[in-house]
Amino acid sequence: MPGSRHSRFASLHDVELCGLSVTGDRRAFGELVRRHGSAVRGVLRRMGAPSAEADDVAQDAFITAFERIAEFRGEGAFAAWVKKIAARLYLRRLQRDRKLGLLAAEAIEDEPETPRGDADAAIDLEEALKVLGAVERLCVTMCFGAGLSHSEAAEALNLPLGTVKSHVKRGLEKLRARLAPENGVVLEGRRGNG
Amino acid sequence: MVELDFERRLERLFASVPELPDAATFADRVERRLAAGWIARRWLIGAAGVVGGVIGASQLMLSNVFQRVETAGDSARLLSTSFNHMSTGADWYAAVSGGGTVVWVAAGLAVIMMGFVLTRMIGEI
Numbered sequence: 309m310p311g312s313r314h315s316r317f318a319s320l321h322d323v324e325l326c327g328l329s330v331t332g333d334r335r336a337f338g339e340l341v342r343r344h345g346s347a348v349r350g351v352l353r354r355m356g357a358p359s360a361e362a363d364d365v366a367q368d369a370f371i372t373a374f375e376r377i378a379e380f381r382g383e384g385a386f387a388a389w390v391k392k393i394a395a396r397l398y399l400r401r402l403q404r405d406r407k408l409g410l411l412a413a414e415a416i417e418d419e420p421e422t423p424r425g426d427a428d429a430a431i432d433l434e435e436a437l438k439v440l441g442a443v444e445r446l447c448v449t450m451c452f453g454a455g456l457s458h459s460e461a462a463e464a465l466n467l468p469l470g471t472v473k474s475h476v477k478r479g480l481e482k483l484r485a486r487l488a489p490e491n492g493v494v495l496e497g498r499r500g501n502g
Numbered sequence: 503m504v505e506l507d508f509e510r511r512l513e514r515l516f517a518s519v520p521e522l523p524d525a526a527t528f529a530d531r532v533e534r535r536l537a538a539g540w541i542a543r544r545w546l547i548g549a550a551g552v553v554g555g556v557i558g559a560s561q562l563m564l565s566n567v568f569q570r571v572e573t574a575g576d577s578a579r580l581l582s583t584s585f586n587h588m589s590t591g592a593d594w595y596a597a598v599s600g601g602g603t604v605v606w607v608a609a610g611l612a613v614i615m616m617g618f619v620l621t622r623m624i625g626e627i
Contacts, residue, residue: 334536342529349528350519363528370532371539433515452509453516484508487515 322386329377337374344387345370351391351453352398354437356445365401369394388455395454399446399464436486444479447472547621554620558613574605 317325317339328336348369352362373380373390380389437445443465450461462472522528 334533334540337536338529338533341532342525345528345532346522346525347517347519349522351516354516366528367532367535371535374536449516452512480505480509480512483512487508487511 323382326377326380326382326386329374340386341370344390347387348390348394351449352394354453355398355449356442357398365398366394369397391454392456395450395456396464436483439482439486440479444475447475448479451476551617571605578605
């Protein structure tokens with residue numbers, strides 16, 4: 309019975325489940341997938357992946373995580389570690405399908421969106437992200453959703469660091485205009501660690 | 503300061519992902535893929551063992567090992583006869599050593615042990 313099968317893992321901490329997974333316990337790892345699957349899929353969708361593709365990549369990311377679980381030292385959160393794997397896998401897929409170049413070209417042609425003035429409606433992040441160009445969206449989500457630094461994102465995207473910083477900065481400005489239209493301060497971007 | 507606040511807010515927004523309705527199905531799919539990978543791995547190990555066994559057996563046949571074993575069996579029989587002559591109390595040894603059985607049993611055990619060790623080693627890798 310699936311419920312009882314997984315119940316003994318429900319009370320365990322992520323670190324304990326990772327410890328069991330290192331020994332090859334697939335059910336313990338399944339509990340980790342149950343806990344963090346939505347978060348990983350969510351990041352991929354926010355990066356612009358269609359639902360089915362996001363699910364495929366998320367599955368691959370968890371399989372990769374299981375194979376490399378011994379490398380996870382527990383210094384950060386397990387979910388953050390898998391999100392980074394997933395983000396890199398998605399980018400690799402985009403590069404393989406030669407979609408990344410198209411997205412970059414698309415970004416150059418992007419018209420700057422006019423911030424929507426109606427602050428009355430509670431705009432969720434998904435809606436706000438739609439305002440961003442494809443590459444801006446990728447960069448912002450990789451840095452704020454998947455927890456990559458600017459330099460890691462630049463390496464994964466195969467773009468110059470300065471370009472990634474510019475995309476993040478522009479993306480943040482648009483998001484801010486969308487999420488908090490009353491503030492007009494230009495953002496500098498805290499993650500200038502590259 | 504204002505931008506830091508916004509970035510923290512953004513991080514919180516990114517961190518708050520609602521549980522997707524098919525989360526359990528997704529986890530089951532991943533578990534099934536992991537299980538399938540494990541089964542494939544076991545089949546591969548098994549197939550590698552069979553291939554290794556066939557190669558080993560063919561090598562044994564090619565090197566006339568059976569003739570040598572028969573010679574060894576004769577030697578063992580000769581030895582056991584000598585032992586029988588030397589010690590009348592050693593009847594148990596004669597019982598098991600007849601017809602080179604001991605050599606065959608030892609060889610079989612050695613092959614099983616080697617197979618077990620190899621499987622464990624591949625499993626660890």
